[in-house]
Amino acid sequence: MVAAAVVLLAGCGSGNGGAPAATSSADPSLGTVTLAEDGVQEVTIETPDDYVFVPDAFAVDPGRVRLTVTSTAEQMTHNLRFRPDAGPEEITEEIPLLAPGESRTIEFEVTAPGEHPFDCTFHVQLGQSGVMTVRG
Numbered sequence: 001m002v003a004a005a006v007v008l009l010a011g012c013g014s015g016n017g018g019a020p021a022a023t024s025s026a027d028p029s030l031g032t033v034t035l036a037e038d039g040v041q042e043v044t045i046e047t048p049d050d051y052v053f054v055p056d057a058f059a060v061d062p063g064r065v066r067l068t069v070t071s072t073a074e075q076m077t078h079n080l081r082f083r084p085d086a087g088p089e090e091i092t093e094e095i096p097l098l099a100p101g102e103s104r105t106i107e108f109e110v111t112a113p114g115e116h117p118f119d120c121t122f123h124v125q126l127g128q129s130g131v132m133t134v135r136g
Contacts, residue, residue: 031055040064040107045130047071047078047098051123056130062111065132069095070103078120078128080106088112088134110134 031054033043041061046054047069054072069080078098082091093106110116113136120128 031058033058033060036066040066042066042068044068044070047073047076047080047120047128049073049076051120051126051128053080053118053120053128053130057133059133059135060110061135062113064107064109066105066107067132068103068105069098071098071100073100075100077122079122080118081121082116082118082132087116088114089116091116 027046030044030046033041036042041063043058043060043065045056045058045067048054049072053069067080069078071078077100079095080098081094081096084090084092089110089112091108091110093108095104095106098104110132111134113134116132116134118130118132122128
């Protein structure tokens with residue numbers, strides 16, 4: 001009886017204030033930050049057709065970051081832009097256009113701990129946003 005209640009309660013909330021749950025991917029490496037041989041932190045996220053980034057959050061240490069965005073969309077074009085003046089430092093690198101099936105990579109330096117929000121500026125009104133956290 002207790003086990004059944006736990007299962008029911010676990011399925012009741014999305015944990016994100018009632019917003020739809022983000023689409024998940026079969027690729028467990030998405031959002032996982034690894035260290036390349038050249039010392040640059042690498043992370044990959046996806047943009048499917050349903051107005052989300054998968055995952056929509058990841059964390060890095062201060063230093064160089066290589067961010068790859070792969071479009072798993074079949075129809076939609078996306079982009080990725082860090083919000084200007086929204087984080088502790090401005091990140092000007094962006095992916096201006098990402099067609100269905102494409103993959104693009106940007107590289108930049110982060111030094112200040114804090115949150116750096118990013119959006120698909122084509123779909124920000126539909127909630128396609130995420131955040132990169134720089135650990136202190």
